Amino acid sequence: MANSGQKVVLITGCSSGIGLRIAVxxxxxxxxRYHVIATMRDLxxxxxxxxxxxxxxxxxxxxxxxxxxxxxxVKQCINNVKDRHIDILINNAGVGLLGxxxxxxxxxxxxVFETNFFGVVRMIKEVMPDMKKRRSGHILVMxxxxxxxxxxxxxxxxxxxxxxxxxxxxxxxxxxKFNIRLSMIEPGPVHTEFETKMMEDVxxxxxxxxxxxxxxxxxxxxxxSSIDIFEAMGQMPDDxxxxxxxxxxxxxxxxxxxxxxxxxxxxxxxxxxxxGGLSVxxxxxxxxxxxxxxxxTMSILKCLTCSCLRRRTISPN
Numbered sequence: 001m002a003n004s005g006q007k008v009v010l011i012t013g014c015s016s017g018i019g020l021r022i023a024v025x026x027x028x029x030x031x032x033r034y035h036v037i038a039t040m041r042d043l044x045x046x047x048x049x050x051x052x053x054x055x056x057x058x059x060x061x062x063x064x065x066x067x068x069x070x071x072x073x074v075k076q077c078i079n080n081v082k083d084r085h086i087d088i089l090i091n092n093a094g095v096g097l098l099g100x101x102x103x104x105x106x107x108x109x110x111x112v113f114e115t116n117f118f119g120v121v122r123m124i125k126e127v128m129p130d131m132k133k134r135r136s137g138h139i140l141v142m143x144x145x146x147x148x149x150x151x152x153x154x155x156x157x158x159x160x161x162x163x164x165x166x167x168x169x170x171x172x173x174x175x176x177k178f179n180i181r182l183s184m185i186e187p188g189p190v191h192t193e194f195e196t197k198m199m200e201d202v203x204x205x206x207x208x209x210x211x212x213x214x215x216x217x218x219x220x221x222x223x224x225s226s227i228d229i230f231e232a233m234g235q236m237p238d239d240x241x242x243x244x245x246x247x248x249x250x251x252x253x254x255x256x257x258x259x260x261x262x263x264x265x266x267x268x269x270x271x272x273x274x275x276g277g278l279s280v281x282x283x284x285x286x287x288x289x290x291x292x293x294x295x296x297t298m299s300i301l302k303c304l305t306c307s308c309l310r311r312r313t314i315s316p317n
Contacts, residue, residue: 002035013093014038015045017192021237027061039066068119116160189234
């Protein structure tokens with residue numbers, strides 16, 4: 001139970017990766033300003049979180065089961081919170097999907113949207129009425145740079161993030177009238193066990209029904225380039241957790257928060273040309289014409305991005 005003065009923070013998807021680090025970072029706040037409710041679908045997977053939380057577990061951090069794909073589970077979880085009072089909701093739960101779109105079934109696509117989009121909508125719908133009554137609250141949504149810029153062979157995942165960006169951009173206007181803030185967190189590549197395993201799995205998969213050229217482009221061109229990008233530009237889950245803490249503690253939190261300044265010029269390409277040709281052609285050339293030089297390109301981009309822009313991007317203040 002939260003002590004007087006503590007903010008109640010509910011986080012989805014805390015069994016590993018970014019969600020785990022967010023929960024631990026807030027629970028171990030030196031001033032003990034947060035009472036963290038970390039959630040996951042299966043509490044049997046709590047061991048990593050409990051170990052990382054250490055003494056904070058049972059004090060400033062508690063666990064609740066939650067499946068964001070279930071209306072009943074979402075309602076039951078929120079009902080288990082004292083007075084249904086949640087000051088800060090962090091929507092972190094998400095799933096990825098990678099590969100040639102011809103090889104992905106409609107059911108697989110629906111599952112991605114069920115978690116990445118409708119899961120967020122369920123959570124917001126459940127906590128929003130109480131926040132409106134109190135005229136207070138902060139909702140954070142784990143989006144992605146791919147919610148701003150499409151990335152080849154990430155078609156369905158990107159679409160789910162674009163949908164979420166549009167939904168939240170619309171909601172943010174209404175929520176401001178009730179003194180509720182909505183913030184998008186937009187990382188680029190992040191080194192997690194989930195990402196590593198997914199990359200390994202798709203490299204080994206066969207793609208029946210997909211033409212040989214597309215499979216070759218995916219396995220021999222895209223995947224090596226993607227690994228280069230991760231090595232040159234990837235962040236750690238702790239980096240994202242620190243960014244979120246800064247957003248929460250900002251006196252005037254921004255709506256969009258890129259966590260990685262190295263992606264600022266890439267996103268800017270899209271808005272520099274209203275026809276869309278600049279960004280599409282740039283990504284085409286980087287992937288298909290300059291693939292062997294991708295790592296060098298990423299290294300140069302890293303050097304060109306000044307430290308002042310990095311600070312501005314990471315810290316809302």
